[in-house]
Amino acid sequence: MAKVIGAVVVDNEECKGCGLCVVACPQDVLSQNKQVNSRGYHYSFMKNPEACIGCSNCATVCPDTCITVYRVKI
Amino acid sequence: MELKDIINPNNLVYEKPKLLTENTMHYCPGCSHGVVHRILAEVIEDMDIQDKTIGVSPVGCAVFAYNYIEIDWQEAAHGRAPAVATGIARTNPDKVVFTYQGDGDLASIGTAEILHACNRGENMVVIFVNNGIYGMTGGQMAPTTLIGQVTATTPNGRDVGRNGYPLKITELIAQLPGTSYVTRQSVHTPATIRKCKKAIAKAFQAAIDKKGTSFVEVVSTCNMNWKMTPVKANEWMVENMFPFYVPGDLKDGSKTDPESYTPLKN
Numbered sequence: 001m002a003k004v005i006g007a008v009v010v011d012n013e014e015c016k017g018c019g020l021c022v023v024a025c026p027q028d029v030l031s032q033n034k035q036v037n038s039r040g041y042h043y044s045f046m047k048n049p050e051a052c053i054g055c056s057n058c059a060t061v062c063p064d065t066c067i068t069v070y071r072v073k074i
Numbered sequence: 075m076e077l078k079d080i081i082n083p084n085n086l087v088y089e090k091p092k093l094l095t096e097n098t099m100h101y102c103p104g105c106s107h108g109v110v111h112r113i114l115a116e117v118i119e120d121m122d123i124q125d126k127t128i129g130v131s132p133v134g135c136a137v138f139a140y141n142y143i144e145i146d147w148q149e150a151a152h153g154r155a156p157a158v159a160t161g162i163a164r165t166n167p168d169k170v171v172f173t174y175q176g177d178g179d180l181a182s183i184g185t186a187e188i189l190h191a192c193n194r195g196e197n198m199v200v201i202f203v204n205n206g207i208y209g210m211t212g213g214q215m216a217p218t219t220l221i222g223q224v225t226a227t228t229p230n231g232r233d234v235g236r237n238g239y240p241l242k243i244t245e246l247i248a249q250l251p252g253t254s255y256v257t258r259q260s261v262h263t264p265a266t267i268r269k270c271k272k273a274i275a276k277a278f279q280a281a282i283d284k285k286g287t288s289f290v291e292v293v294s295t296c297n298m299n300w301k302m303t304p305v306k307a308n309e310w311m312v313e314n315m316f317p318f319y320v321p322g323d324l325k326d327g328s329k330t331d332p333e334s335y336t337p338l339k340n
């Protein structure tokens with residue numbers, strides 16, 4: 001079976017730290033950062049980047065459209 | 075494989091729709107409006123109708139919708155979006171017209187306008203975002219507020235004796251002969267968001283095909299005024315809103331054939 005690996009890029013300044021992507025991720029990749037962005041929100045980041053499969057669930061639920069998803073088959 | 079090798083335009087599977095502007099939305103963190111805006115942008119982009127779509131924005135949280143989607147917009151007075159959209163749709167029959175309204179706008183002050191526009195079967199799409207509360211003004215009771223729900227104006231919960239029953243406006247509209255497609259969707263999980271996108275695409279197709287009014291209710295959250303986290307608000311919505319506002323299609327067909335009526339003879 002071809003393995004799929006993915007990666008997400010979160011626009012840290014656009015992210016409002018709602019945490020919906022953290023719940024939507026089936027692989028438990030995303031988490032909220034302890035750091036805050038310039039608006040004071042705990043933006044999302046890839047806590048566990050190896051597990052990402054690029055399913056784009058996080059980007060689908062993001063209300064601020066600040067997630068871009070990439071995926072490669074290897 | 076390194077992360078920088080994966081992050082390459084050739085491997086892109088999801089990016090922000092081009093129709094959404096660079097402006098940061100003014101909505102609260104986790105607000106369902108952002109998702110509905112993005113679905114609209116994606117649908118309009120996929121159908122390639124950007125140059126002939128005209129949106130009518132309401133009064134409410136979505137009043138600045140024209141700042142976020144790159145199409146033609148008209149701002150209407152509170153609740154009067156269907157009346158304004160009627161004018162636009164009738165004078166521009168080749169355009170695709172939609173209104174974007176909340177529950178305070180559509181189900182309270184604009185009830186007359188929406189019922190009559192749907193009854194006339196105007197060729198337009200109505201996007202109705204129902205979160206059961208007046209969001210912009212600070213969380214007062216709306217017609218769609220559930221029994222027992224605590225809001226700023228019902229601090230002990232909505233009481234039927236004092237405040238009346240919650241209004242299922244979508245069920246009312248499904249009975250009208252002018253509507254062709256009436257559905258209730260939600261945007262709290264990836265699966266429901268994809269389903270909602272299909273429903274909105276179908277509604278736009280019905281408007282292009284001149285089938286009559288299409289009505290898409292999106293049951294959504296207002297975590298700020300429900301005083302919950304966005305994740306908790308989604309759970310609360312599934313637990314409390316869905317038993318009353320049951321998701322699914324209420325009407326799927328076409329408007330009633332005028333031939334089925336027998337006109338009075340003069």
